[in-house]
Amino acid sequence: MKFIKIFYALLLFVTVSTAHGQSQEVSGVVRDASGSELLGVAVIVQGTHRGTQTDLKGYYKIKVSKGEVLEFSSMGLKTHTVKVGNTNRLDVVLTEDVQDLEEVVVVGYGSGRKISSVVGSVARVGEKDIAQRPSGNVVDALQGKVAGLQVSISSGEPSGLSKIRLDGVGSLGSATNSPLFVLDGITVSDATIRALSQSDIESISVLKDASATSIYGSRAANGVVYITTKRGKNNTKGEISISSQYGISDIADRRHFERMMNADELAAFLVDIGRYNQAQMDDIRRRNPYDTRWHKVYFRENVPMEQIDLSVSGGNEKTTYYVSGSYFDQEGLMYRSGFDRLTLRSNIDSRVNNWLKLGIYFNTAYYNFQTNPFTGNNPNGGLSYMLEPFYSPVDEQGKRKDYMEGINRYHPEYYADNNLSSISALDLIPSGFVEITPVKGLTFKSNAGVRFTNAVESETRLPSYKASLNDGQSSRKYSKVLIRTLTNTLEYKFDWAQQHNFAVLLGQESVKNEGSDFSASGTGLINDDLTLLSNTTKNKNVKEELSINTINSVFGRLEYNYEGKYFADFSLRRDGSSKFSPDYKYANFWATGVMWKLKKEKFLENNQKINDLSLKFSVGTSGNSDIGNYTHQALVGSGQYNDNTTYSLSNSGNNELTWEKQRKYTVGLISSFFDNRLSVNADFYSRITESMLMSVPVAYTTGFSTVRRNIGKLQNRGINIAISADVYKDKERDILVTPYVNFGYNKNKVLELFSGKNYWKNTNEMTAYMVGESIKYFSPIFKGVNPDNGEPQWYANDPEHPENTLKDDNNIVERNFSASLAQNTGYDRYAPINGGFGFSATYKAVGLQVDFAYSIGKYTYNNDRFFNENPTVFSGYTYDRSVRNYWKQPGDVTPFPKKGRRFTERDSRLIEDASFLRLKNITLSYSLPKEVIKEVGFFNKVRFYVTGRNVLTFTKFTGLDPEIDDAILAGDNPGTKQYVLGVELKF
Structure with missing residues (x-):
C-alpha cells in the first residue's frame, strides 16, 4: 500500500x-x-x-x-x-x-441599442410575427401586436394598403395621420409596402413617444415605423432557405349577404307592399323561377393565392450577405381585382478593416395589380348582393350570359374581360452606407438611398364590348417617382471615470421628392387586336404633370447614463421644407427624456422576483407637413375656349402657411418579473396638435370656397398597456406557453377651431368637430315610428347650438325629414379602445400561434342600409328581411314606418356599433425533430404549417366588414380571409 x-x-x-x-x-x-x-x-x-x-x-x-x-x-x-x-x-x-441576445432597436440615426437602454418608447415586432403571413401587406402583421397602434384594412383588394394610426388621430386637417416609414435608414412612403416581401423583414420597430420620434422632426407627428431587413451573420456557412405556401381566399364574413330576402320572401313582400298584385308576381315567377344569390356571382369563392420565397445568407469574418427572391400572387374576390409581385433583394455588409465598414442594399420589385372600379354604392360591385334574385346569370344550358336580362346588367366576368385595367410598376430601392471609425468611440456614417418607381396605368375598353360596339377606348398613364435621401451623421461615444457614459450625435439630411406623370387617351377603336393609343381616332386627349418638393435638415442628439442606472437624452432638429413660403419654411423640433432603472437601486437589486423596473418620462415636439407641394402658392391653370388658350386661378394660396405642430408628453413603466417570465409595460401620454392644416370656408366672391390655413387645436390622451408571460415552461419536456395582451385607450378632444366657432361640420364623413368634445357623428336623430299613425319621427335640434344633443319628446318633427335636423349624436367617430391578444405554444416539434385583434367603441355609418332598407324608394332589388316589419295599423310598434314613406333616412339609425373581435391569425406547425434531421443529413430545418387569416369575426355590425376604417361604409369591397398550407426548408 x-x-x-x-x-x-x-x-x-x-x-x-x-x-x-x-x-x-x-x-x-x-x-x-x-x-x-x-x-x-x-x-x-x-x-x-x-x-x-x-x-x-x-x-x-x-x-x-x-x-x-x-x-x-x-x-x-x-x-x-x-x-x-x-x-x-x-x-x-x-x-x-x-x-442570449436582448432585442436591439434603431431609434433614429446612429447605432442600434439594446431596447432596455432606450429612453424613448419603442415597440418591436420580430420576424416570427411577420414572416409567412398570407398577405401582400407586411404591415398587416402589426395589427394587435403593438399597444396604441391601430392597423385597419382599407378594402378587400389584395393590393390594398393598411390604414395606420398611433395614439389616436393626430390632425383634423388634410395632412396625413399616418406614421413615417423608414426602411433601413431611408425614409419611404407607405406605398413602398407593396414592394416588400415579408420573408425579408427582420423586425419592425414602432417609435411612439417624443424622445424616440422628435429626431425625425417635421415628419414624425404620427410616430415612426422603422423596418429592418435581414442580414447575413459573420462566420457562418451559407444557409439556403426555401418556403412555399398555397392557399385560398374568401370573404371574411358573408353573414351580411344572408340577411337579404330570397326569391320567395321577396315575391311575397313586393305583393304585400303593393308593387305587384299576386297575378303579376305569379307571372314573373313563372317566367323566372330562379333564386340567385348574387353575391356568389359578383364575389368569387375560394380563389387561389400562392407565395414562394428563396434566400441565401451567410458570411465570413469580415463580410456578410443576404440574397433573396420572392413571388407572391393573390387573386381578388371581385372580378378585375388581383395582385402579383416579384421581389429581389441583396444586402451586403463588409468590414474592410478596423476603421472602415461598408453596406450595400438593393431591393427590386415588379408588381401588377388590378382594383375593381365598382365601389361606392354601385350595384355592379359593392351593392350587387341587392340585385333581384328572380333572374339567372346563366342560360338553360348553364352557359354564362354576357348580358343578364331582368337586372339589365352585363355579367361581371364579361365586363372584366372586355374592360381591361391594370397598374404595373417597377420599384427600385438601392441604398448604402460608408462608416468610418478613425478613433475609438467616434463614428462617421454617410447613408444614401433612392426610391425609384416607374408605373404604367392602362385601361382598355375592347371594341367588341356590346355596350359600345366598334367604339373601343384606350388610355395610358405613365408615372415616375424619384425620392433621393442623403444622410450624414457623426457619433461619438465615450465614458468618464467608467461611470458616466455619453453619446453625442450630429447629423444632416436632405430629401428630394420628384414626381411626374404623362397620360393620353382616345376612343374609336374598332379591332380588339389593335388597341394601342395610335389606333384611336376620336376624343384624343393628353395631360402632363410635374411636382417636386425638398426637405433639408440638421439635427443632433445627446445621450447620457450613469452606471446604467440613470438615463437622459435630448434631441434637436431644424427642418426646412419647400412646401412652405421662404418666410415660414423653417421650424425647430426638440425632445428630452429621462429613465430611472429602479432595479439597480440597492433597495431592489437583491429582489429575486423583480428582474427589471424602470420609469420613463419624455416631452417634445414634432410636426406635420404632408400636404400638396404648392398649396402655399397661388397657382394658374390653363384651358381652352374656341381653340384659344385660357388661363385661370386654380389655387388661392396662402404664403403664411407653415407646419402643423405637436407637443407630446409620455410617462412610461417597464417591468419584468419571475426570471423574466412576466413582462408588463405601460405608457401614459398626452399630445396636443395645433396650427392644423385645415381647409376653412371663405366668401365665394374670392373665387374659392375654402382656403388652407393653420388653425385649431386638438388633444389626444390615453394609455397603452402590453403584457406578456411564460405561463408554463418545461425545458425537459420542451413545453412553452406564452400568452400576451395589448391594450390601447385613446380619447380625443377638440380644444379650438377657427373664427371663434364652437363647431364645424365635416359633411363628407357625417361628422362634426365641436369644441370640448371628441370627434362625433353629426346627423338627425331618429326617435322612432309613431305607433298611432305610422309616421317616422325625429328629434328637433337646437338650431343655434346643434353641437349639443337635444332629445326632447315634446319637440319632435314628424314625417318631414330634413338634413337641417342634424345634431351631435353622441357617437364617437374613432374607437377609443383597440388592441390584441393571443398566445404561442410549443410542445416538442409542434407549435401553435393564435392572434386576435379587437376594437371596442367603434361606430360606423352604414350607408348600405339606406339602399337595402328602402323598398319604397329603390325598385329592382332585394332587401333586408327586417323591412317586412313595417307599420300596418294603429298600435303597431315597428322599426319602419308605413307604406308610402321612406323606410330609412340618412339619420342616426345608420350609425352602428362596429366593435369587433377578429381572429387575425392561427398557425399550427410541425418541425421535423433534430434527430431525424441529423439522420437525413441534408436539411437543417424542415417545417410544415397551416395558417388561417381573418378566420372568425365576432361583431354586432350588420355591414360588410366592421374592420374597414371609414367613417361611412358605402358599397366597399369587404375584407377577406385566407387558409394556407406551407412548407419551410433550410439547408
Missing part, C-alpha cells in the same frame, strides 16, 4: 514537472462579428481555474500548455473553444448567441 502511494506521488511530480516544462505564453485579440475589439471576454483554460480577460483593445495574454483548451465566453455571444497547438498567437471572433 505504501509503495502504491509513493508511485502515485512520483507520477504526479513527473506530470506536473512535464506540464510546466511545456508551458507557453499565448496572446491574441478577441473581436465581435463586426470586427470590433471586445472588452471583458473571459479566457479560461478549460477544466482549470486558470484564466484572464481581455482589455479595452480586446487583447489577452495567458500561460498555457500545448494540448490544453482555451474557452472564450462573453454575455450575448457564443462560447468559443480553441485547442492550443504550436502557435503563440490566437485571434478569436465571437458571434452572437441568439438565445
Whole structure:
C-alpha cells in the first residue's frame, strides 16, 4: 500500500514537472462579428481555474500548455473553444448567441441599442410575427401586436394598403395621420409596402413617444415605423432557405349577404307592399323561377393565392450577405381585382478593416395589380348582393350570359374581360452606407438611398364590348417617382471615470421628392387586336404633370447614463421644407427624456422576483407637413375656349402657411418579473396638435370656397398597456406557453377651431368637430315610428347650438325629414379602445400561434342600409328581411314606418356599433425533430404549417366588414380571409 502511494506521488511530480516544462505564453485579440475589439471576454483554460480577460483593445495574454483548451465566453455571444497547438498567437471572433441576445432597436440615426437602454418608447415586432403571413401587406402583421397602434384594412383588394394610426388621430386637417416609414435608414412612403416581401423583414420597430420620434422632426407627428431587413451573420456557412405556401381566399364574413330576402320572401313582400298584385308576381315567377344569390356571382369563392420565397445568407469574418427572391400572387374576390409581385433583394455588409465598414442594399420589385372600379354604392360591385334574385346569370344550358336580362346588367366576368385595367410598376430601392471609425468611440456614417418607381396605368375598353360596339377606348398613364435621401451623421461615444457614459450625435439630411406623370387617351377603336393609343381616332386627349418638393435638415442628439442606472437624452432638429413660403419654411423640433432603472437601486437589486423596473418620462415636439407641394402658392391653370388658350386661378394660396405642430408628453413603466417570465409595460401620454392644416370656408366672391390655413387645436390622451408571460415552461419536456395582451385607450378632444366657432361640420364623413368634445357623428336623430299613425319621427335640434344633443319628446318633427335636423349624436367617430391578444405554444416539434385583434367603441355609418332598407324608394332589388316589419295599423310598434314613406333616412339609425373581435391569425406547425434531421443529413430545418387569416369575426355590425376604417361604409369591397398550407426548408 505504501509503495502504491509513493508511485502515485512520483507520477504526479513527473506530470506536473512535464506540464510546466511545456508551458507557453499565448496572446491574441478577441473581436465581435463586426470586427470590433471586445472588452471583458473571459479566457479560461478549460477544466482549470486558470484564466484572464481581455482589455479595452480586446487583447489577452495567458500561460498555457500545448494540448490544453482555451474557452472564450462573453454575455450575448457564443462560447468559443480553441485547442492550443504550436502557435503563440490566437485571434478569436465571437458571434452572437441568439438565445442570449436582448432585442436591439434603431431609434433614429446612429447605432442600434439594446431596447432596455432606450429612453424613448419603442415597440418591436420580430420576424416570427411577420414572416409567412398570407398577405401582400407586411404591415398587416402589426395589427394587435403593438399597444396604441391601430392597423385597419382599407378594402378587400389584395393590393390594398393598411390604414395606420398611433395614439389616436393626430390632425383634423388634410395632412396625413399616418406614421413615417423608414426602411433601413431611408425614409419611404407607405406605398413602398407593396414592394416588400415579408420573408425579408427582420423586425419592425414602432417609435411612439417624443424622445424616440422628435429626431425625425417635421415628419414624425404620427410616430415612426422603422423596418429592418435581414442580414447575413459573420462566420457562418451559407444557409439556403426555401418556403412555399398555397392557399385560398374568401370573404371574411358573408353573414351580411344572408340577411337579404330570397326569391320567395321577396315575391311575397313586393305583393304585400303593393308593387305587384299576386297575378303579376305569379307571372314573373313563372317566367323566372330562379333564386340567385348574387353575391356568389359578383364575389368569387375560394380563389387561389400562392407565395414562394428563396434566400441565401451567410458570411465570413469580415463580410456578410443576404440574397433573396420572392413571388407572391393573390387573386381578388371581385372580378378585375388581383395582385402579383416579384421581389429581389441583396444586402451586403463588409468590414474592410478596423476603421472602415461598408453596406450595400438593393431591393427590386415588379408588381401588377388590378382594383375593381365598382365601389361606392354601385350595384355592379359593392351593392350587387341587392340585385333581384328572380333572374339567372346563366342560360338553360348553364352557359354564362354576357348580358343578364331582368337586372339589365352585363355579367361581371364579361365586363372584366372586355374592360381591361391594370397598374404595373417597377420599384427600385438601392441604398448604402460608408462608416468610418478613425478613433475609438467616434463614428462617421454617410447613408444614401433612392426610391425609384416607374408605373404604367392602362385601361382598355375592347371594341367588341356590346355596350359600345366598334367604339373601343384606350388610355395610358405613365408615372415616375424619384425620392433621393442623403444622410450624414457623426457619433461619438465615450465614458468618464467608467461611470458616466455619453453619446453625442450630429447629423444632416436632405430629401428630394420628384414626381411626374404623362397620360393620353382616345376612343374609336374598332379591332380588339389593335388597341394601342395610335389606333384611336376620336376624343384624343393628353395631360402632363410635374411636382417636386425638398426637405433639408440638421439635427443632433445627446445621450447620457450613469452606471446604467440613470438615463437622459435630448434631441434637436431644424427642418426646412419647400412646401412652405421662404418666410415660414423653417421650424425647430426638440425632445428630452429621462429613465430611472429602479432595479439597480440597492433597495431592489437583491429582489429575486423583480428582474427589471424602470420609469420613463419624455416631452417634445414634432410636426406635420404632408400636404400638396404648392398649396402655399397661388397657382394658374390653363384651358381652352374656341381653340384659344385660357388661363385661370386654380389655387388661392396662402404664403403664411407653415407646419402643423405637436407637443407630446409620455410617462412610461417597464417591468419584468419571475426570471423574466412576466413582462408588463405601460405608457401614459398626452399630445396636443395645433396650427392644423385645415381647409376653412371663405366668401365665394374670392373665387374659392375654402382656403388652407393653420388653425385649431386638438388633444389626444390615453394609455397603452402590453403584457406578456411564460405561463408554463418545461425545458425537459420542451413545453412553452406564452400568452400576451395589448391594450390601447385613446380619447380625443377638440380644444379650438377657427373664427371663434364652437363647431364645424365635416359633411363628407357625417361628422362634426365641436369644441370640448371628441370627434362625433353629426346627423338627425331618429326617435322612432309613431305607433298611432305610422309616421317616422325625429328629434328637433337646437338650431343655434346643434353641437349639443337635444332629445326632447315634446319637440319632435314628424314625417318631414330634413338634413337641417342634424345634431351631435353622441357617437364617437374613432374607437377609443383597440388592441390584441393571443398566445404561442410549443410542445416538442409542434407549435401553435393564435392572434386576435379587437376594437371596442367603434361606430360606423352604414350607408348600405339606406339602399337595402328602402323598398319604397329603390325598385329592382332585394332587401333586408327586417323591412317586412313595417307599420300596418294603429298600435303597431315597428322599426319602419308605413307604406308610402321612406323606410330609412340618412339619420342616426345608420350609425352602428362596429366593435369587433377578429381572429387575425392561427398557425399550427410541425418541425421535423433534430434527430431525424441529423439522420437525413441534408436539411437543417424542415417545417410544415397551416395558417388561417381573418378566420372568425365576432361583431354586432350588420355591414360588410366592421374592420374597414371609414367613417361611412358605402358599397366597399369587404375584407377577406385566407387558409394556407406551407412548407419551410433550410439547408
